[in-house]
Amino acid sequence: xxxxxxxxxxxxxxxxxxxxxxxxxxxxxxxxxxxxxxxxxxxxxxxxxxxxxxxxxxxxxxxxxxxxxxxxxxxxxxxxxxxxxxxxxxxxxxxxxxxxxxxxxxxxxxxxxxxxxxxxxxxxxxxxx
Amino acid sequence: xxxxxxxxxxxxxxxxxxxxxxxxxxxxxxxxxxxxxxxxxxxxxxxxxxxxxxxxxxxxxxxxxxxxxxxxxxxxxxxxxxxxxxxxxxxxxxxxxxxxxxxxxxxxxxxxxxx
Amino acid sequence: xxxxxxxxxxxxxxxxxxxxxxxxxxxxxxxxxxxxxxxxxxxxxxxxxxxxxxxxxxxxxxxxxxxxxxxxxxxxxxxxxxxxxxxxxxxxxxxxxxxxxxxxxxxxxxxxxxxxxxxxxxxxxxxxxxxxxxxxxxxxxxxxxxxxxxxxxxxxxxxxxxxxxxxxxxxxxxxxxxxxxxxxxxxxxxxxxxxxxxxxxxxxxxxxxxxxxxxxxxxxxxxxxxxxxxxxxxxxxxxxxxxxxxx
Numbered sequence: 001x002x003x004x005x006x007x008x009x010x011x012x013x014x015x016x017x018x019x020x021x022x023x024x025x026x027x028x029x030x031x032x033x034x035x036x037x038x039x040x041x042x043x044x045x046x047x048x049x050x051x052x053x054x055x056x057x058x059x060x061x062x063x064x065x066x067x068x069x070x071x072x073x074x075x076x077x078x079x080x081x082x083x084x085x086x087x088x089x090x091x092x093x094x095x096x097x098x099x100x101x102x103x104x105x106x107x108x109x110x111x112x113x114x115x116x117x118x119x120x121x122x123x124x125x126x127x128x129x
Numbered sequence: 130x131x132x133x134x135x136x137x138x139x140x141x142x143x144x145x146x147x148x149x150x151x152x153x154x155x156x157x158x159x160x161x162x163x164x165x166x167x168x169x170x171x172x173x174x175x176x177x178x179x180x181x182x183x184x185x186x187x188x189x190x191x192x193x194x195x196x197x198x199x200x201x202x203x204x205x206x207x208x209x210x211x212x213x214x215x216x217x218x219x220x221x222x223x224x225x226x227x228x229x230x231x232x233x234x235x236x237x238x239x240x241x242x243x244x
Numbered sequence: 245x246x247x248x249x250x251x252x253x254x255x256x257x258x259x260x261x262x263x264x265x266x267x268x269x270x271x272x273x274x275x276x277x278x279x280x281x282x283x284x285x286x287x288x289x290x291x292x293x294x295x296x297x298x299x300x301x302x303x304x305x306x307x308x309x310x311x312x313x314x315x316x317x318x319x320x321x322x323x324x325x326x327x328x329x330x331x332x333x334x335x336x337x338x339x340x341x342x343x344x345x346x347x348x349x350x351x352x353x354x355x356x357x358x359x360x361x362x363x364x365x366x367x368x369x370x371x372x373x374x375x376x377x378x379x380x381x382x383x384x385x386x387x388x389x390x391x392x393x394x395x396x397x398x399x400x401x402x403x404x405x406x407x408x409x410x411x412x413x414x415x416x417x418x419x420x421x422x423x424x425x426x427x428x429x430x431x432x433x434x435x436x437x438x439x440x441x442x443x444x445x446x447x448x449x450x451x452x453x454x455x456x457x458x459x460x461x462x463x464x465x466x467x468x469x470x471x472x473x474x475x476x477x478x479x480x481x482x483x484x485x486x487x488x489x490x491x
Contacts, residue, residue: 004259005341013215036203072161092467130442136480
């Protein structure tokens, strides 16, 4: 009897469609496109600011366009998905042991959400909401 | 096998991911949505007000971090994502992604130093 | 005892006869408390003696019976028929070459396990007369979870990075390295980094997390790899600042 192992091929482009957990993973990964694009918006805004009041006014007006609003809604959705997926895995990446027991993950995750709420509230307060 | 140099980019990825997890949602809300949805008056982002913030050392530091960290996080994740979508030309993808992050970094530093 | 007629579609492959694998369906009268392994054993005993597969303990401790059940990496001794539909697709574990029927080639995995130095590298070797290494319960707790791996390799079947690059050292081997890295009696973390912190080691991982999802022992190899990324990154920058310190 001879050995003739058979290797099955896996699609390099469509593998993630096979299972919901892979689709959720790809959604998390794709969040970087929106976050990267939003970072680009900040850079453009910064340049418009340095070009003077007229350029800044144009930038603000563009921000109110429907395209911009839709983009920011999409970016916010993906940014929130990034936030939740990032916080949810922190106990796995940085477990905390107190004596002989592991600190339940919910405390670590909860602390992150609490910090996030504080940061967001402070930012909104400072800007004038 | 040799030890990888990935820690260099990964530490930026991790720092950027943490920063953007905490800060990006509220920033998007403030800059892109709050005025349109009536949460903020238009004057909140008035030229003089934003300029004063960006000219202040704390404002400069914040804006730099708000660009630098998420840019490199997104660049590295995009490189991995391209691979996950089946694009195998890693050197090319890496070049494009990190160049974009470098460009954003350089432009931001240039403006922050001169504004 | 009521019987349920289950159709098992099993991917067959005979290296002497077949060019490629093909499905064969068997109708099995099943007892309500059976697992998939029981149905496969029935096929072997009553319907088709040529079916080849690995199994041993039938109680989810040996790690032998891993296979794809309706597309999910599962221990067949733990896949209860009461949780499954009447038609079940059974395939050999994904991402491994098929030896024959449901038996996959494990040689590469064995090599990878060995490559991470899965043994204690003590600071000073003690002879028996010197007494035992002392370890507190708290120190044991730190790495206990990562000792539970039964080498079933379901994690490799779930990992899309391993699917596309079989040079990836993989979840189980890296979790095992982490078990020793966390052991208070061990100082081998730096020595393991040649393999663990290489591009084929932890840096191949993009934290999909599927490995931890399918692990029957809740080892959490994904967590082990992320913790190792952090430790390796600290080591990397420490070495930049103080070269030679870690050798």
